[in-house]
Amino acid sequence: xxxxxxxxxxxxxxxxxxxxxxxxxxxxxxxxxxxxxxxxxxxxxxxxxxxxxxxxxxxxxxxxxxxxxxxxxxxxxxxxxxxxxxxxxxxxxxxxxxxxxxxxxxxxxxxxxxxxxxxxxxxxxxxxxxxxxxxxxxxxxxxxxxxxxxxxxxxxxxxxxxxxxxxxxxxxxxxxxxxxxxxxxxxxxxxxxxxxxxxxxxxxxxxxxxxxxxxxxxxxxxxxxxxxxxxxxxxxxxxxxxxxxxxxxxxxxxxxxxxxxxxxxxxxxxxxxxxxxxxxxxxxxxxxxxxxxxxxxxxxxxxxxxxxxxxxxxxxxxxxxxxxxxxxxxxxxxxxxxxxxxxxxxxxxxxxxxxxxxxxxxxxxxxxxxxxxxxxxxxxxxxxxxxxxxxxxxxxxxxxxxxxxxxxxxxxxxxxxxxxxxxxxxxxxxxxxxxxxxxxxxxxxxxxxxxxxxxxxxxxxxxxxxxxxxxxxxxxxxxxxxxxxxxxxxxxxxxxxxxxxxxxxxxxxxxxxxxxxxxxxxxxxxxxxxxxxxxxxxxxxxxxxxxxxxxxxxxxxxxxxxxxxxxxxxxxxxxxxxxxxxxxxxxxxxxxxxxxxxxxxxxxxxxxxxxxxxx
Numbered sequence: 001x002x003x004x005x006x007x008x009x010x011x012x013x014x015x016x017x018x019x020x021x022x023x024x025x026x027x028x029x030x031x032x033x034x035x036x037x038x039x040x041x042x043x044x045x046x047x048x049x050x051x052x053x054x055x056x057x058x059x060x061x062x063x064x065x066x067x068x069x070x071x072x073x074x075x076x077x078x079x080x081x082x083x084x085x086x087x088x089x090x091x092x093x094x095x096x097x098x099x100x101x102x103x104x105x106x107x108x109x110x111x112x113x114x115x116x117x118x119x120x121x122x123x124x125x126x127x128x129x130x131x132x133x134x135x136x137x138x139x140x141x142x143x144x145x146x147x148x149x150x151x152x153x154x155x156x157x158x159x160x161x162x163x164x165x166x167x168x169x170x171x172x173x174x175x176x177x178x179x180x181x182x183x184x185x186x187x188x189x190x191x192x193x194x195x196x197x198x199x200x201x202x203x204x205x206x207x208x209x210x211x212x213x214x215x216x217x218x219x220x221x222x223x224x225x226x227x228x229x230x231x232x233x234x235x236x237x238x239x240x241x242x243x244x245x246x247x248x249x250x251x252x253x254x255x256x257x258x259x260x261x262x263x264x265x266x267x268x269x270x271x272x273x274x275x276x277x278x279x280x281x282x283x284x285x286x287x288x289x290x291x292x293x294x295x296x297x298x299x300x301x302x303x304x305x306x307x308x309x310x311x312x313x314x315x316x317x318x319x320x321x322x323x324x325x326x327x328x329x330x331x332x333x334x335x336x337x338x339x340x341x342x343x344x345x346x347x348x349x350x351x352x353x354x355x356x357x358x359x360x361x362x363x364x365x366x367x368x369x370x371x372x373x374x375x376x377x378x379x380x381x382x383x384x385x386x387x388x389x390x391x392x393x394x395x396x397x398x399x400x401x402x403x404x405x406x407x408x409x410x411x412x413x414x415x416x417x418x419x420x421x422x423x424x425x426x427x428x429x430x431x432x433x434x435x436x437x438x439x440x441x442x443x444x445x446x447x448x449x450x451x452x453x454x455x456x457x458x459x460x461x462x463x464x465x466x467x468x469x470x471x472x473x474x475x476x477x478x479x480x481x482x483x484x485x486x487x488x489x490x491x492x493x494x495x496x497x498x499x500x501x502x503x504x505x506x507x508x509x510x511x512x513x514x515x516x517x518x519x520x521x522x523x524x525x526x527x528x529x530x531x532x533x534x535x536x537x538x539x540x541x542x543x544x545x546x547x548x549x550x551x552x553x554x555x556x557x558x559x560x561x562x563x564x565x566x567x568x569x570x571x572x573x574x575x576x577x578x579x580x581x582x583x584x585x586x587x588x589x590x591x592x593x594x595x596x597x598x599x600x601x602x603x604x605x606x607x608x609x610x611x612x613x614x615x
Contacts, residue, residue: 022156026156029113029156032112032113032117033113040105040109048167051172054088057088061081064084106154121142121337129345129347129413129414130408134373136215156331160327194273194277202270205263220249220256227246230498347433353431353435356423359524361389362387363387364387365383366419366421367384368382368416369383370418383419385406387556390555391556391572392549392557394561395558395573401576407528411436440526441461441524441526442529449511451497452496453490453492454493458472458475475521478517478520479516481510496511512532516532528557529558533566545566575590577596583595
């Protein structure tokens with residue numbers, strides 16, 4: 001097989017491979033707007049028939065005008081001609097009305113479909129495992145899905161609508177042209193075929209280029225975020241990093257821009273050749289029809305009809321083939337959306353989840369081994385740890401010891417590769433994910449700053465609470481956040497953060513107190529605090545520790561901390577090193593043992609005593 005035919009065959013095969021996405025795309029549109037879709041289809045059929053009716057009436061009008069020339073203004077003679085003119089005017093008015101109505105329906109469809117697909121992407125993002133966020137490929141898939149999902153399904157619907165409408169009109173035009181020569185519809189098709197293959201070829205190139213440059217596009221977005229975000233503003237100004245990151249952004253954009261302009265230039269040249277071919281065929285057909293008119297074998301009405309029919313038919317063929325190529329293009333990009341929606345989480349509910357009528361809160365890690373996806377080092381290595389129900393335990397250790405990994409396994413964001421994690425003696429994998437996570441409250445080291453009111457920032461800790469107002473105030477008081485909230489301009493109704501108008505920004509320590517209140521609101525059996533006092537001054541820390549012991553009464557509490565002054569208030573302190581527990585005991589027991597905890601404590605105290613004025 002010649003190389004050109006082989007390439008063409010491969011492209012056609014790739015195009016046919018996208019056809020299964022069409023029913024799914026139409027299913028998305030139908031699920032979002034069924035009534036509007038039916039109305040749209042009716043309008044498409046009607047609008048497809050109107051051009052053929054106009055062409056036919058034009059022939060009758062021209063022949064009628066020729067017939068009344070030289071016969072005066074006899075009403076009986078000119079009445080049929082005026083009727084044809086009125087009908088043409090009525091069809092033009094109806095076509096304009098239908099275009100406006102179709103535009104409104106397409107806009108409404110687009111809004112509903114965009115919201116529907118966005119909900120699908122968001123829902124998929126919420127059910128996928130945390131492990132997906134450890135993979136750059138996942139970010140590429142998410143980026144492509146979010147970039148294309150908003151408009152591609154509606155674009156496919158418009159493509160199909162164009163195919164249907166133009167196809168109906170083209171069949172009608174072909175029926176009009178066939179009496180003048182069977183070869184005319186064939187000439188129409190052949191004249192537009194080069195343009196179709198040009199568009200098909202460059203559509204495939206565009207999709208391939210977008211795939212290859214996904215990471216580069218994401219990096220430009222990252223540079224843009226760095227240069228404009230509040231979180232990075234202070235450091236970029238202090239270290240004068242703006243020019244550095246802007247240069248990186250411009251360099252990437254230049255490379256992407258040059259690549260895109262190159263294939264657009266190549267496409268423009270190819271389109272010019274295709275248009276020249278269509279022009280030659282059109283000129284030949286018109287010359288042939290003009291010769292027949294000069295010979296008297298066709299009337300002026302026939303010539304006017306032929307000109308309109310052939311000219312419109314050629315435009316319709318171009319539109320029809322262009323719709324096919326766009327349909328192919330949109331199907332390619334929708335493949336990215338459906339590929340993302342097809343991702344399957346691995347952390348799922350068991351077929352028949354067990355139920356714990358009452359969660360006491362005993363936590364046990366048995367020979368747990370775990371390595372993050374794509375990581376070369378094990379975060380946990382045969383870890384054994386038991387935290388009895390109602391105990392306040394602290395986990396201390398150097399960075400990278402595996403402390404935060406315990407939280408992620410306890411919340412079942414990941415499943416261990418070896419061993420098991422038990423809640424009240426039951427493997428977490430035997431329970432429903434909802435029950436596991438309902439049993440645990442976590443104050444993360446970097447809690448989310450919700451750009452909502454102070455009351456809502458606390459209320460999101462447990463939206464199922466009945467008396468929300470009273471419980472929110474009680475949680476704020478328990479966390480020591482009530483004073484700072486009541487001092488805000490609108491108290492609990494004050495919007496926190498500076499993203500929206502009227503917002504008030506808090507300090508890092510104040511945000512942590514609000515997040516702590518959020519954790520206290522959720523009355524779960526297990527309370528996990530990841531560096532809860534890291535942003536507090538010594539006075540605030542002492543006040544919080546006094547409150548914490550009262551609030552943790554009857555609940556299992558796990559404190560991840562670097563501050564020994566915080567860990568010292570726990571019932572039991574577990575020292576982690578290299579993914580294992582190496583020491584356990586109370587503060588005074590560990591000091592008496594003289595191990596790593598005691599050495600670290602003594603070094604910390606020695607540094608404090610050596611400070612000027614510390615005596």
